[in-house]
Amino acid sequence: MTAKDPRSDKVLHQEKREFFEIGLDIEGRMRYGAWQIKEILDLTLPPIKTREERFLFTLPKDTKEAIIEVKTYYCIKGSKCDLIYSEKKEVTYPEL
Amino acid sequence: MLKSFRFLFLIFMFFWISFSSYADEKKLELPTGRLIDNFDEFVATFSSKKCMECHEDIYHEWEKSFHARSMVDSIKGIANFFTVGVPKEWQKELNKEEVLKCLDCHLPQVRYATERLALEIAELMIEAKKAKEAKDEARFKRAVAKLSKLNISCYACHNIVVHRAAPGWFGEPDPQTIYTANEDVEAEHPTEYTPTLKSAAFCAWCHGVYVASDGESTMCNTLSQSYYHGYISLGGRKTCQECHMYAKGRGHRFPGGHDLEIVKEGLDFQAEIKGFRYGVGKWIPAVNVEAFLTNRAGHRIPDG
Numbered sequence: 183m184t185a186k187d188p189r190s191d192k193v194l195h196q197e198k199r200e201f202f203e204i205g206l207d208i209e210g211r212m213r214y215g216a217w218q219i220k221e222i223l224d225l226t227l228p229p230i231k232t233r234e235e236r237f238l239f240t241l242p243k244d245t246k247e248a249i250i251e252v253k254t255y256y257c258i259k260g261s262k263c264d265l266i267y268s269e270k271k272e273v274t275y276p277e278l
Numbered sequence: 279m280l281k282s283f284r285f286l287f288l289i290f291m292f293f294w295i296s297f298s299s300y301a302d303e304k305k306l307e308l309p310t311g312r313l314i315d316n317f318d319e320f321v322a323t324f325s326s327k328k329c330m331e332c333h334e335d336i337y338h339e340w341e342k343s344f345h346a347r348s349m350v351d352s353i354k355g356i357a358n359f360f361t362v363g364v365p366k367e368w369q370k371e372l373n374k375e376e377v378l379k380c381l382d383c384h385l386p387q388v389r390y391a392t393e394r395l396a397l398e399i400a401e402l403m404i405e406a407k408k409a410k411e412a413k414d415e416a417r418f419k420r421a422v423a424k425l426s427k428l429n430i431s432c433y434a435c436h437n438i439v440v441h442r443a444a445p446g447w448f449g450e451p452d453p454q455t456i457y458t459a460n461e462d463v464e465a466e467h468p469t470e471y472t473p474t475l476k477s478a479a480f481c482a483w484c485h486g487v488y489v490a491s492d493g494e495s496t497m498c499n500t501l502s503q504s505y506y507h508g509y510i511s512l513g514g515r516k517t518c519q520e521c522h523m524y525a526k527g528r529g530h531r532f533p534g535g536h537d538l539e540i541v542k543e544g545l546d547f548q549a550e551i552k553g554f555r556y557g558v559g560k561w562i563p564a565v566n567v568e569a570f571l572t573n574r575a576g577h578r579i580p581d582g
């Protein structure tokens with residue numbers, strides 16, 4: 183989720199949520215090898231469930247407008263991520 | 279008269295020899311139960327190309343699947359097990375029993391390989407990994423060219439692992455029979471209708487926690503536990519095949535996490551965005567975003 187100043191393209195605020203698994207060996211240490219992993223710390227999206235994520239933040243005091251973009255990426259590997267969904271909205275803050 | 283007879287006889291002999299040798303080429307040669315020691319013979323015996331002659335469409339679907347790339351797509355992970363896991367961490371000798379801990383799923387035919395050939399195949403995986411690390415393109419290509427001939431072939435699912443979900447109930451598959459999910463089949467080779475091929479349990483044998491004969495478990499990124507405990511237990515009733523095979527004519531392509539169409543199908547997304555001013559009297563520009571991400575798949579995401 184990114185909030186940007188549409189005039190300068192400057193990032194005003196950024197947050198992300200990641201859903202993945204951490205493989206643990208029998209001593210509880212993070213591992214990558216399939217033969218080493220004996221337990222899973224499951225941080226993935228469970229089947230047939232909706233996950234709600236809330237982002238609540240303030241912007242610099244002089245902000246007049248901002249483009250808020252929420253994107254969902256699917257990463258098959260750490261280096262290869264594809265954009266799956268995107269929602270964008272411009273928010274404005276008229277002079278008080 | 280005699281000349282004409284001779285001529286006709288020669289023509290008959292020509293066609294008989296031509297067609298009989300053609301028929302021999304097309305004959306499906308299945309394993310006899312003996313172990314194979316030669317790499318090329320091993321490849322030729324289990325090659326899916328033999329099935330292509332009659333099942334061309336299915337062959338071309340399978341060709342695009344990750345089953346067709348089960349070795350070349352897993353070089354790093356498997357070679358690490360052979361070079362680090364077995365010899366360094368477990369302090370054991372690499373042998374066919376250890377090789378099977380990966381290849382029983384990645385190359386089920388390896389059961390028909392001799393100890394020597396199983397190790398030759400393991401060495402090929404190690405060679406490919408080393409060549410890639412050394413950025414030796416020619417060496418890497420040579421290893422991959424051989425490894426790309428090894429995969430989860432038609433015979434693997436339609437014979438070798440077909441009864442793995444319930445070996446006690448079904449017994450050992452007959453090496454000469456092609457097991458099929460279709461009830462009415464007419465084929466040149468013996469066939470047997472096996473509804474198990476349509477069950478999730480059939481896929482889960484490899485797409486789950488693999489437990490080797492010595493009790494050692496292996497967890498790849500294809501776990502089916504969430505299917506049983508997070509989907510079936512909540513009322514989900516689809517099988518793996520219903521989404522990954524039967525839907526949209528996906529067939530033997532079995533698209534999964536590498537296919538954006540099916541990934542998108544498995545996820546739903548909605549976001550509500552609102553700008554407002556926060557802090558009474560301060561009125562600081564603020565934003566509230568509520569994002570809803572729904573996993574519509576029958577298993578956790580990422581995984582499957």
